Amino acid sequence: ENIGRLLDYLDKKGLAEDTVVIYSSDQGFYLGEHGWFDKRWMFDESLRTPLLVRWPGVTKPGSESTDMVSNVDFAETFLEMAGASIPSDMQGQSLVPILKGKTPKDWRTSHYYHYYEAGGHGVPIHYGVATKGHKLIRYPAPIDEWELYDLKKDPQELRSVFGEPAYAKTTRNLEKELIRLRKELKVTPEK
Numbered sequence: 001e002n003i004g005r006l007l008d009y010l011d012k013k014g015l016a017e018d019t020v021v022i023y024s025s026d027q028g029f030y031l032g033e034h035g036w037f038d039k040r041w042m043f044d045e046s047l048r049t050p051l052l053v054r055w056p057g058v059t060k061p062g063s064e065s066t067d068m069v070s071n072v073d074f075a076e077t078f079l080e081m082a083g084a085s086i087p088s089d090m091q092g093q094s095l096v097p098i099l100k101g102k103t104p105k106d107w108r109t110s111h112y113y114h115y116y117e118a119g120g121h122g123v124p125i126h127y128g129v130a131t132k133g134h135k136l137i138r139y140p141a142p143i144d145e146w147e148l149y150d151l152k153k154d155p156q157e158l159r160s161v162f163g164e165p166a167y168a169k170t171t172r173n174l175e176k177e178l179i180r181l182r183k184e185l186k187v188t189p190e191k
Helices: 004-011 071-081 165-184
Strands: 021-024 051-054 111-115 128-131 134-139 145-150
Touching: 021 071, 111 165, 128 145, 128 165, 134 165, 145 165
Parallel strands: none
Antiparallel strands: 021 051, 111 128, 128 134, 134 145
């Protein structure tokens, strides 16, 4: 209702055509999915967040994108929209081309996730890589376990296929991508 009020206000005041509206949020809490509560896991229920954009004259109304974007892309997007330069040491990429309906050929095909804090939430430290088709999750010491999900066959991520021979090549490729992303993002190595 409040977003509707905001959009109505922009229309009534004649500001809608000159205003970019971006709606996103923090990830949601589990309500028993996977037997969990909280929100810090790499499963899609807490990994995914909403992102809606209204940019009159630029983003086609009603259009949808399946490109992999992240909240680390927001600052670069805002800077480009404002005509400012984007510092080279920022980790995200501007969403402006995607919002214009033109995904760059070199756009990301994987996403790195890392939860660092083991403590009162009951969520262990874990990290991993997600692609459109698979998700590889690493739980380092003291657990020392891996999970692999085939997101096409198991979109609810209920059965790990890590270690199954049919997924050996996929596992190797995702492990390589995970190493690449950790190096690119300068993640501290495991001890």
